[in-house]
Each structure stands twice: as structure tokens, then as C-alpha cells.
Amino acid sequence: MLSNPxxxxxxxxxxxxxxALALAALYLGVLATLVWWMWPQEGIYxxxxxxSRSLLLVxxxxxxxxxxxxxxxxxxxxxxAEKERNTYDLLFATLLRPRDIVAGxxxxxxxxxxxxxxxxxxxxxxxxxxxxxxVREAAAIYMxxxxxxxxxxxxxxxxxxxxxxxxxxLVVTYLLLLLFTAxxxxxxxxxxxxxxxxxxxxxxxxxxxxxxxxxVILPAFEPSGxxxxxxxxxxxxxxxxxxxxxxxxxxAGPRDARRHGATIQDPAELAQRRMSFPFYLVDPQRRKGCxxxxxxxxxxxxxxxxxxxxxxxxxxxxAACFGLSMLLMIGVVGNLVGPTPNLxxxxxxVFQLGLIVLIVPSLTAGAITQExxxxxxxxxxxxxxxxxxxxTGKLGVALLFVMFLLLGTLPGWFxxxxxxxxxxxxxxxAWAVIGATILxxxxxxxxSSALAxxxxxxxxxxxxxxxxxxxxxxxxxxxxxxxxxxLREMILVLNPFASALQVLxxxxxxxxxxLWQRHAVMSLGVSALFLIIAFLRLRWLLLPxx
Amino acid sequence: MIVTEALxxxxxxxxxxxxxxxxxxxxEIFGYIGPTGAGKSTTIRILSGLLRxxxxxxxxxxxxxxxxxxxxxxxxxxMPDIFGVYHGMRVWEYLDFFGAAYRMPRAVRRARIDxxxxxxxxxxxxxxxxDSLSRxxxxxxxxxxxxxxxxxVLFLDEPTSGLDPRARIEMRQLLKHLKxxxxxxxxxxxxxxxxxxxxDRIGILEQSRLLLCDRMEAVLRQVELRRxxxxxxxxxxAGAGAALAAQFPAPKLVVTxxxxxxxxxxxxxxxxxxxxxxxxxxxxGIGVLWYREVPMDLEHIYMKITTQAKAGKRRSDxxx
Numbered sequence: 001m002l003s004n005p006x007x008x009x010x011x012x013x014x015x016x017x018x019x020a021l022a023l024a025a026l027y028l029g030v031l032a033t034l035v036w037w038m039w040p041q042e043g044i045y046x047x048x049x050x051x052s053r054s055l056l057l058v059x060x061x062x063x064x065x066x067x068x069x070x071x072x073x074x075x076x077x078x079x080x081a082e083k084e085r086n087t088y089d090l091l092f093a094t095l096l097r098p099r100d101i102v103a104g105x106x107x108x109x110x111x112x113x114x115x116x117x118x119x120x121x122x123x124x125x126x127x128x129x130x131x132x133x134x135v136r137e138a139a140a141i142y143m144x145x146x147x148x149x150x151x152x153x154x155x156x157x158x159x160x161x162x163x164x165x166x167x168x169x170l171v172v173t174y175l176l177l178l179l180f181t182a183x184x185x186x187x188x189x190x191x192x193x194x195x196x197x198x199x200x201x202x203x204x205x206x207x208x209x210x211x212x213x214x215x216v217i218l219p220a221f222e223p224s225g226x227x228x229x230x231x232x233x234x235x236x237x238x239x240x241x242x243x244x245x246x247x248x249x250x251x252a253g254p255r256d257a258r259r260h261g262a263t264i265q266d267p268a269e270l271a272q273r274r275m276s277f278p279f280y281l282v283d284p285q286r287r288k289g290c291x292x293x294x295x296x297x298x299x300x301x302x303x304x305x306x307x308x309x310x311x312x313x314x315x316x317x318x319a320a321c322f323g324l325s326m327l328l329m330i331g332v333v334g335n336l337v338g339p340t341p342n343l344x345x346x347x348x349x350v351f352q353l354g355l356i357v358l359i360v361p362s363l364t365a366g367a368i369t370q371e372x373x374x375x376x377x378x379x380x381x382x383x384x385x386x387x388x389x390x391x392t393g394k395l396g397v398a399l400l401f402v403m404f405l406l407l408g409t410l411p412g413w414f415x416x417x418x419x420x421x422x423x424x425x426x427x428x429x430a431w432a433v434i435g436a437t438i439l440x441x442x443x444x445x446x447x448s449s450a451l452a453x454x455x456x457x458x459x460x461x462x463x464x465x466x467x468x469x470x471x472x473x474x475x476x477x478x479x480x481x482x483x484x485x486x487l488r489e490m491i492l493v494l495n496p497f498a499s500a501l502q503v504l505x506x507x508x509x510x511x512x513x514x515l516w517q518r519h520a521v522m523s524l525g526v527s528a529l530f531l532i533i534a535f536l537r538l539r540w541l542l543l544p545x546x
Numbered sequence: 547m548i549v550t551e552a553l554x555x556x557x558x559x560x561x562x563x564x565x566x567x568x569x570x571x572x573x574e575i576f577g578y579i580g581p582t583g584a585g586k587s588t589t590i591r592i593l594s595g596l597l598r599x600x601x602x603x604x605x606x607x608x609x610x611x612x613x614x615x616x617x618x619x620x621x622x623x624x625m626p627d628i629f630g631v632y633h634g635m636r637v638w639e640y641l642d643f644f645g646a647a648y649r650m651p652r653a654v655r656r657a658r659i660d661x662x663x664x665x666x667x668x669x670x671x672x673x674x675x676x677d678s679l680s681r682x683x684x685x686x687x688x689x690x691x692x693x694x695x696x697x698x699v700l701f702l703d704e705p706t707s708g709l710d711p712r713a714r715i716e717m718r719q720l721l722k723h724l725k726x727x728x729x730x731x732x733x734x735x736x737x738x739x740x741x742x743x744x745x746d747r748i749g750i751l752e753q754s755r756l757l758l759c760d761r762m763e764a765v766l767r768q769v770e771l772r773r774x775x776x777x778x779x780x781x782x783x784a785g786a787g788a789a790l791a792a793q794f795p796a797p798k799l800v801v802t803x804x805x806x807x808x809x810x811x812x813x814x815x816x817x818x819x820x821x822x823x824x825x826x827x828x829x830x831g832i833g834v835l836w837y838r839e840v841p842m843d844l845e846h847i848y849m850k851i852t853t854q855a856k857a858g859k860r861r862s863d864x865x866x
Contacts, residue, residue, distance in 0.1 A: 232559030
């Protein structure tokens, strides 16, 4: 295995890249900062000191989240990047056997992630000085982290083996990661009040890396056997994914030839299509008109080449959102999970914001990089399309996508308003936060696309920025006793979940000042900054080069 | 129509283009020849307003492309050697987008799309997805895109690269058609025979310097290439050869090869003297089955010129 040329090349190129160095620096920087920040002033050596256990919890969760964030960056593009560079077929033309190629890809994806996990050992060693962790616990924490690295690396590789391009592979991998990480917590969120569901809740959480980590560090919260269940699950899932990847690589047929496509001329056939969803809304095969003079050409092109030209996925996603929000609301409102308005509002908000955080950055992350990679930027530079038209066109289409997704979540908001009529001002305040978050995620994608050299890097950067704002800033919740109210407020004001939950629910973050207004202003300010930087960079790219 | 004066481009210590002066007339097809890395694409990108030169000037259709690159875009159509297409877009939609990006009014655009599809012979592919086309067809669509805003000048960078022989022939025919439409075309290539049949003039670029720029016939005379003549005689080829050699002593005429009844001659003379060769043979009573001049191809010209240039450079280096 050590002489596998694919493995050697992949590991070398991954670790030589400046991105790997930056990610490693960021990874260690974040962990070291957490340790320094949370180091108890008194420096008490005690196995039971709360400060010590809090530090361990934060570091363990932070390390896990970083691994989850990094897995797609290294694994999800392993195969798609080869196909995009037209080197995939070259591999099979060599004397390498298919299983050597698969093994090389598999192990290189995992090795890089495991190296990152090992890098954190010195940081965790500091926790020993606090008496925060026993050797057994440390071993369990690292096993959970390593198993998660392997499983999520394989997940990324599995997606890469079926995805058409790296951008899609990254987005789908992030979505699946969320499903694996947060999905098992949904029963707890919804059914916590139901006594009959207690066992089911615990068993479900055992399949989440966060649940496994909690069972090691907080045995009072999570049954201590959960992390063993998680390791078994990781092993089984990894075996299944390895088999899937091998099958895909070995037996993947020739790529589907792109259909030439023809425009339907027959009136009867056109009429029939018009009766079927969604073609009465827009039907690419009956489109005849040129782009109107008043319409931004970039906006029109984006719609035709991506959104409505391949409109099935956007409609399906919106339909899925609609179905899911309907199910959630029926389940909650129908007294299946408990009639608390707070719960309903929390579910709607978390679902809404979670959707935005997961999907919206990817809508603009390839805005500029894809044009460069496909060789179209040179052609656009020859046209009279300026940077403003370029950006507004890309942003406009992304906003249209988002509107479709938000439409799918409307049932939840109707339920909120129905349950308590006088909540309209609060709903509007919450929507201000949602709107600001949408703009933040979109402009983060544009910003990343303007600066990054390639789309996968831009996508990873966009997600990193968005996750930093939406998830990492929730870490103070794990260290409630360690931080002053002022410091907690300063961090949580950056978080959209905290701001929106405070305004729409009762009893949440009541000890803090009003967050949503400051959050909205800060979020819009940062969004404006992202947009300005993206504009300036794009203007530079479109100018004659020196 | 295209005028450059002392155009130079350097990237740090690397000189990509050295003191290029060109004057290409309206309606001309100009072949820009050179090996990879000679500076062809650099020249084209400067003339298209995409790259700033280090020094010198460039005007295209009376527009200073250095000072007014935006104005240059109106009069220039550019097809790079490698360009992308958008997924999920039909050919006409692809052209429509670029027409709109050039701010062409919709009414004008509609007719123009039909026109450029017809010019490039891609009418039948109107509704095909661009990314499903073969490379040759994509090249044609690329030319259609470069023509969409009806530019006066076209810059085609390696338009035949990667094409099969039939597609190359069709591309040459398209270039001739563009000339008939009154377009001025600068086409670059490192595949020499293709340009020989379509270009009015050629420019040979080697290591960032323009070695030669003239019509084919003038280039021939300039490089003092000898003309190759093939003659098939009825009988006694050796005798015929000896007679020719006696009448036109070396180095004027050299019999290079005798194969069966065919003689191959290397001759340094004008057209009238070539006619005189045939007249001489007939006077001598030598039966001639056929008589022809073998056309000198561009490859020979190119090799001759670049070899001379390298020899000249070596001499000047040695002198220093």
C-alpha cells in the first residue's frame, strides 16, 4: 500500500498545497485559542473541576466540528477533480489495477484527515494538566474523532464517485454531513417532552458523533455506551461505503452522452406538456424568445443554463422543503410532540436558518470561479458586461433560488402565526434576521468566489465563513459558567440562531440584551463589505491585465 | 485596419513579444505563424484589449486598443484557443447571451443569430446543447459567437487545433467565406499547410520576434528558395538531364534526382526562365510527357527562415 502511486501522489499534493498549511494552521489555532481562553485562572488540578470538563467538552466538540468541516475539502473532490482535469481515464489507461486506484483514493482521503486529528494531540495534552481527562477518556475521544474522520472521508469519496462536478460533490457532502451529525438529534428536539420516546431519543443520538462525544465527556447527559454504538455504526457504514466506491469505480459505465435536445414544435405536444407540472411555469423546450433588452443578460443566462434549464432539482428541493415543513408542523400542531408554541417556533427557525446555512453559500460560491475554470471569463471580458451586471445577475438568480426554498417553508410560519395571532411583529423581526443571514451567506459565497482560485476552494471557504458565524459562535452555550454575560452577548450577537430564537421564543437568552437588531446591522455591514470586495476583485479581473 | 508599432510585452525577465510592427489591411486574411510560446497568443490578446503591452502602440479599426480597450471590443471578435461553453444552453441561447452581453438590441439580435448560424454552417444545430457538440462544431459556434456583434476584425487563435482533417478543410472554407464578407482576419496557427491556402499574407514569429511578414510569393523570393521542377520524359532521362545541366550550369540548375523517366530539378530562376527550360527541351527534340513546378510549402519556408534567423543570431552572438 505504501508504494501505491495514487496514494503517494494524492497525499503529497494535498499536503504540499498552501491550502493544507492554512487549514492546519487554522485548525491548531482555533484549538489552541480555545484552550488559552478557557484555561482556569486558578489552575486547579482536579478531575472533577467544572472548568476542566468544560474545556475538554469545548475542545472535543471543536475538534469534531473542524474534522467535519474539513472532510469534504479533502475527500469530496478526490474523484470529480480527476474527471474535470481529464486525468481520470489516464489512470485507468496505466497498468494500475482498478482496485489499486480505489485503494489509493480511499486511503489518501483518510490519511490526510487522520493527520489533522493527530496534530491536535499536543493541545489535548494540555488538558491532562488540569486533570480534566483520564487516559481512557482521551482514547475514547480520539477514537470517536478518528472514526468520524474515516467515515466522513469515505462519505465525501462516495459522493465524489457519483457527482458530476466538484461543486456539486461538495454541496451534497455538506448536506449529508449535516444529516449524519444533526439528524439523530431531531427526535430529541421534537420528542423530549414525551416519556415514551426517551429510549428512542438516546438510541438515535448514539448514531451522531456529537452524541458519542457527549457520552464520553458528559456521561450524565448521555449513556456511557453510546460511543461504542457509534464506533460500530462508523465501522459498518465505512464498509458499506467502501463497497459502494469500489462498485462505482469498477463498474461505472460510460458517461451519459449529453442529449442534443430539440425544441418541441408540435402544438398538441406543447399543450400536453403545459398541463403537467412544472412545465406550465417554465418549459425549456418551448422557450423561443431572445433575452429582453431590459433584463440583465447574466441573470438570464444563469436561469437558462442552470436554474430553469435544469429546473428539476430546484423544484424538487422546494417541494421537499414544503413537505418537510408540513410534516413538522402537522406533527407539532397535531399534538404529537407537545403543544408548546415555543417548540413550534424553535423548530421553524432552526429549520429555516439551517436550510440557509447549508444551501445558500453554495449558490454563489462558484459565481466567478466557474466562469474562470470553464474558460468563459475571457469571453466575458471581451463583452460589454461590467462587474456590476455580472454580480447582480449572479446574485439575482441565487436570490430567486432562495425564494423558492423559503416558499417551501411557509407552512411552518402560517402555523406560528395561527397559534398566536399577536406574534406578527416578532415574526417580522425574526425574518429580518433571516433576511440578513441570507444576504450574509450569499455575499460570503461571492466573496469566496472572487478570491479563491478554484470552485472547490471557494465553496469550502464560503461554508467555513458561514459555519463560523452560524455554528462556531454557539460554543459559548457549552461554557455558560465560564463566560461573563457581556462576553457571551458579544459572541452570541454574531449568531443568527441566537438572535432569531431570542426574538421569537420566550425564555431563550433572556439574560442578554436585544440581539436581533445589532445582529442584523452587523450582518448587513459584513455583507456589504463582502460585496464591495467581490466587486473590486471582479472589476480587476475584467480589466486588461498587465 | 490593424497597425502595431514597436509592440513589446515582457513578464519580468521574460520577453514574450519583442518590437512587433505590423500593418494588416482591410479585408485581408493574415496568417500568424510560430511555434508554441513564440508570442502569437500574446499579440492577439493585446490587440483584443485583454492585455496591456509593456511598450508600443496598437490600433485596430482606428481604435487605440491600449488607451480605449472598451471601444476595441466593439470592433473586435475574438476566439481564444481554449474557451468554455455553458452547460444546459442551446446554441442559439448561447449566441443570444453573448449578443445581449454586447448590448445588441433584441430585435437586431434575433436576426443576427440566424445570420451567424448560416455563415458558420451551424443552422441545423440551433437547438442543440452547446456542450453536447463535437469540438469541430464548438469551434464553429465559437466563430459564430465572435461574429455576433458584427465586428470588423476577427482574431482567431488556433482555430483548427484538435480538429480532424475534414473539420480543418471546412474551417479553411469558412475563413475564405469570412474574407468574402469583408472581414479582416488574423488567424494564428502552428499548423502551416492550412494557412498557406487561405492567407493573403503571413507573418512568421519566432522567439517573440517577427522574422518575416509578406505575401507568399514575395516570401519565396525573399528567402531565395530554389524552385523545384519535375519533368517526365519519353525516354533517355539521363541524356535529358545532361543536356539541361550543360545549358544551365550549376548552381543555376541542379538535377537532384532521377527516378525512372522522371527528373527532379532544383532551379534558381524566374517564371520566364522556367518556361525557357521547357522550350529548350522541346528544341532538343526531347519528348516531354509532363512538366510541372512543385509548389513550395510553408513548412519549407518556415524552416528556412527560422534556420537563417538562428544562424544570424549565432553569428552576432559570436561577434559580441
